[in-house]
Each structure stands twice: as C-alpha cells, then as structure tokens.
Amino acid sequence: MIEENVSKILAALPEGVELVAAAKTRTPEEILRAADAGVKIIGENYVQEAQRAFELVGHKVKWHFIGHLQRNKVKKAVKVFDMIETLDSLDLAKEIDKRSAQEGKIMPVLIEINSGGEPQKFGVMPEETERFLQEAVGFKNMKIKGLMTMGPAFGNPENARPFFVETKNLFDRIKSLEIPGVEIHYLSMGMTNSYKVAIEEGANIIRIGTKIFGPRG
Numbered sequence: 001m002i003e004e005n006v007s008k009i010l011a012a013l014p015e016g017v018e019l020v021a022a023a024k025t026r027t028p029e030e031i032l033r034a035a036d037a038g039v040k041i042i043g044e045n046y047v048q049e050a051q052r053a054f055e056l057v058g059h060k061v062k063w064h065f066i067g068h069l070q071r072n073k074v075k076k077a078v079k080v081f082d083m084i085e086t087l088d089s090l091d092l093a094k095e096i097d098k099r100s101a102q103e104g105k106i107m108p109v110l111i112e113i114n115s116g117g118e119p120q121k122f123g124v125m126p127e128e129t130e131r132f133l134q135e136a137v138g139f140k141n142m143k144i145k146g147l148m149t150m151g152p153a154f155g156n157p158e159n160a161r162p163f164f165v166e167t168k169n170l171f172d173r174i175k176s177l178e179i180p181g182v183e184i185h186y187l188s189m190g191m192t193n194s195y196k197v198a199i200e201e202g203a204n205i206i207r208i209g210t211k212i213f214g215p216r217g
C-alpha cells in the first residue's frame, strides 16, 4: 500500500518538485517503508517522534521539520533535522541560530507564511514577510532558503488556489530583492488534497501524508 502510493505519486511528479512524506503519527516502520519505496525527505511535526524514527531510518532520507517548533525543542531539533520549514518568529530564529552554532551546523530554514491571515494560526503575515526576512538574514548559522505555507483548510482545493498564488507572489518578490548571501529557492505548499493545485501555482516542495500512509487514526 505505502509502496504503491509512493510509486504513483513519484511517477506523476513534475521535474524539480520534491516530495516530503508528512509522517506525523506514523510508526518508524511505516516511515522506513516509505523511504525504501523512494521517498527522499520525511516531514515531522514533533521532535520526539522524529528522534524515534531517526533511530530506525537514519540518513537514508533527509528530515524536514514541518510542525510548530517550540524554543525548548530547538536544541534537539537541530541535531536531527536537515531543514526547518516553519520559521515563524525572530525569537525562534535566534534560538535556531544559537543551537546550530553549538552543533557546528548551518541550518536551512523556510519562513512559514500565514497566507490566510488567520490570527489563531502560526506563521508570518504576508505583509510582514519582507521586513521579517530583512531582520532574520543576519543570523550566521541559519540560512533562509524560501517560504512554506499551509493555507486555510478547504474541502475543495480550488479554494486554496488564491492563497498559493499569493504565497508564490511573495516568493517572487523576496527572490527579486537579491539579498547578498541569500538564495531563495524553495516554495513548500500543498498537501494530499491540494498538492496538484499547489504545483500548478509554483510549489517545488509538496508535503503529503494521507495519500502515502492512509488516513490518520
């Protein structure tokens, strides 16, 4: 099942688009099966779950953090993850920078955009992104590589399209700033029900859970 799902998704993936298997609540064994089927990147929402899966799967895949990262988890997170997709505050940037320096690492991050402007959700508001970026580029042990968004949840993925378009426009705008030392390359958006729309609108990372592993229990 997992193997078949991964094969189907990978076979239909346009060139230049990377698949992240969103693995929250899945067992290390399920994650290993996805890896063996060809998944190159695992997305984890929880540091502890990732540590457990990492023990089994290790460096066979890259690990992306895609949940809300609490500052007291950053020290552990920088040991496991190859990218943090959910940078959403300067306090968090400061902590990632500090802990990455202690690990002798430079951590790639994406800025999480609250594209729906929803006050109860995490992420930088679209209109604040440029200023946020200017303030966050100064950290030496953290490298901003692009943007990530969830967007509001919809039954019909067409309703997500305007939020993907807005995030792509932001992506193009910050790319065009050509800030020295900053290479804006990744745009992570789209999940099981919306990834096709997201790819049409310029996503080059998609994060898929249900369509790989089945419904969450």
Ligand SMILES: *Cc1c(COP(=O)(O)O)cnc(C)c1O
Binding pocket: 022, 024, 045, 066, 067, 150, 190, 191, 192, 193, 207, 208, 209, 210, 211
């Ligand atoms: C769970 C999750 C996904 C994947 O959701 P599915 O609908 O199961 O594909 C993608 N991104 C994030 C941040 C998630 O938490």
